[in-house]
Amino acid sequence: MAGYTGSKDDYLKRLRRIEGQVRGIQRMVEDDTYCIDVLTQVSAITKALQSVSLGLLEDHVGHCVVGAARESDEAAEAKVREAADAIARLVRS
Amino acid sequence: MAGYTGSKDDYLKRLRRIEGQVRGIQRMVEDDTYCIDVLTQVSAITKALQSVSLGLLEDHVGHCVVGAARESDEAAEAKVREAADAIARLVRS
Amino acid sequence: MAGYTGSKDDYLKRLRRIEGQVRGIQRMVEDDTYCIDVLTQVSAITKALQSVSLGLLEDHVGHCVVGAARESDEAAEAKVREAADAIARLVRS
Amino acid sequence: MAGYTGSKDDYLKRLRRIEGQVRGIQRMVEDDTYCIDVLTQVSAITKALQSVSLGLLEDHVGHCVVGAARESDEAAEAKVREAADAIARLVRS
Numbered sequence: 001m002a003g004y005t006g007s008k009d010d011y012l013k014r015l016r017r018i019e020g021q022v023r024g025i026q027r028m029v030e031d032d033t034y035c036i037d038v039l040t041q042v043s044a045i046t047k048a049l050q051s052v053s054l055g056l057l058e059d060h061v062g063h064c065v066v067g068a069a070r071e072s073d074e075a076a077e078a079k080v081r082e083a084a085d086a087i088a089r090l091v092r093s
Numbered sequence: 094m095a096g097y098t099g100s101k102d103d104y105l106k107r108l109r110r111i112e113g114q115v116r117g118i119q120r121m122v123e124d125d126t127y128c129i130d131v132l133t134q135v136s137a138i139t140k141a142l143q144s145v146s147l148g149l150l151e152d153h154v155g156h157c158v159v160g161a162a163r164e165s166d167e168a169a170e171a172k173v174r175e176a177a178d179a180i181a182r183l184v185r186s
Numbered sequence: 187m188a189g190y191t192g193s194k195d196d197y198l199k200r201l202r203r204i205e206g207q208v209r210g211i212q213r214m215v216e217d218d219t220y221c222i223d224v225l226t227q228v229s230a231i232t233k234a235l236q237s238v239s240l241g242l243l244e245d246h247v248g249h250c251v252v253g254a255a256r257e258s259d260e261a262a263e264a265k266v267r268e269a270a271d272a273i274a275r276l277v278r279s
Numbered sequence: 280m281a282g283y284t285g286s287k288d289d290y291l292k293r294l295r296r297i298e299g300q301v302r303g304i305q306r307m308v309e310d311d312t313y314c315i316d317v318l319t320q321v322s323a324i325t326k327a328l329q330s331v332s333l334g335l336l337e338d339h340v341g342h343c344v345v346g347a348a349r350e351s352d353e354a355a356e357a358k359v360r361e362a363a364d365a366i367a368r369l370v371r372s
Contacts, residue, residue: 003128015119022112029104035096035153039179042146043186046139050186050277053135058270060128065247066262069255076252084244086132091236091277092371093136093143143370151363158340159355162348169345177337184329184370185278189314197308205301212294221282221339225365228332229372232325236372239321246314272318279322279329 003063004056014052021045053090057083096156097149107145114138146183150176189249190242200238207231239276243269282342283335293331300324332369336362 004011022045028038065083068075097104115138121131158176161168190197208231214224247269254265283290301324307317344362347354 002125002131004122004131005125008122008125011122012119015115015122019112019115019119022108022115026105026108026112029097029101029108032095032098032101035149035157036175036179038095038097039146039149039153040182042142042149043179043182046142046146046183046186049135049139049142053132053139054270054274054277056128056132056135057273058266060132061247061251061269062263062266064128065251066255066266069252069262076255077248080244080248080252082129083247084240086129086136087243087273087276088240089133089136090139090273091240093139147363147367147370150366151359154340154344154362155356155359158344159348159359162345162355169348170341173337173341173345176340177333180336180366180369181333183366184333188311188317190308190317191311194308194311198305201301201305201308205298205305208294208298208301212291212298215283215287215290215294218281218284218287221335221343222361222365224281224283225332225335225339226368228328228335229365229368232328232332232369232372235321235325235328239318239325242314242318242321246318250314268315272315272322275319275322276325279325 003059003061007055007059011052011055014048018045018048018052021048050090057086057090060086096152096154100148100152104145104148107141111138111141111145114141143183150179150183153179189245189247193241193245197238197241200234204231204234204238207234236276243272243276246272282338282340286334286338290331290334293327297324297327297331300327329369336365336369339365 021041025038025041025045028041061083065076065079068079114134118131118134118138121134154176158169158172161172207227211224211227211231214227251262251265251269254261300320304317304320304324307320340362344355344358347358
């Protein structure tokens with residue numbers, strides 16, 4: 001079980017929609033669609049992916065970090081460190 | 094013709110790779126892969142998409158904005174405004 | 187006490203350096219320094235501020251969220267929600 | 280003269296306000312203000328700085344890149360490359 005297991009179907013639905021949007025951009029590029037319109041679509045996908053990341057992160061902190069906090073100081077520290085690294089990657093991507 | 098038309102095949106190759114990565118994340122979620130590993134992959138895709146956006150934007154400025162600048166003040170102004178809006182969307186996504 | 191209280195001096199030092207960098211940009215603008223050089227400096231400050239945010243966030247999760255997790259389910263849930271909102275603001279800023 | 284010279288006073292006003300906000304955060308940290316409230320303020324400054332960057336970038340493209348486009352292909356190419364690098368730094372910061 002992962003932190004997001006309870007919302008698995010919702011994440012899968014969102015990811016399939018994102019996959020379809022990426023295919024949509026391929027068609028736009030094949031058709032030489034105007035650059036700005038392609039860019040608008042790419043920004044929409046980036047936003048959708050970021051929203052998936054934010055959801056996964058909240059599930060992770062709410063389940064895995066909270067669980068570790070109740071286990072031991074060492075477990076909590078390790079999970080907090082790992083979550084902080086993931087947040088940093090997210091902010092910088 | 095769009096600003097990126099000369100590099101169309103390269104963009105299509107990158108977008109197909111991104112599509113495959115999105116499918117890969119769906120499999121990770123189906124298998125209840127550890128949250129942090131899924132997040133790392135989503136960040137990698139976001140980075141790849143941003144790199145596509147930056148490329149499209151450079152092509153756009155290099156072709157469409159430069160072209161408009163040589164046409165007239167009004168054309169230049171309109172294209173600069175439009176590019177600035179696209180950059181803002183990109184930075185905020 | 188806040189989650190970051192133990193590292194207060196370090197944060198204050200970083201924030202004073204950032205304040206100095208913002209003043210530095212004012213001088214650059216007053217001197218009509220080349221746009222790209224001003225932009226490079228603004229990006230450096232944004233990065234420094236983001237690094238302060240990431241530190242505060244890690245301190246917050248490590249102290250306040252972990253503390254709430256050990257208190258009760260309700261306390262944990264409220265702190266996780268609040269942290270998730272702060273992460274979202276950070277990612278979108 | 281730089282691309283932003285016409286709006287210099289406006290930029291200086293915004294930068295002075297940002298400087299004041301950075302000082303405000305120092306006071307919050309000195310007073311052990313709750314982490315989330317500090318984070319909200321830091322995000323507000325990051326947003327304000329990004330808005331300065333977006334303005335400088337638009338001024339730069341509208342003046343320097345457009346000017347170079349009217350000068351020569353080589354000048355245009357160099358300025359477009361440089362602007363694209365600045366945009367990439369902005370997106371990744």
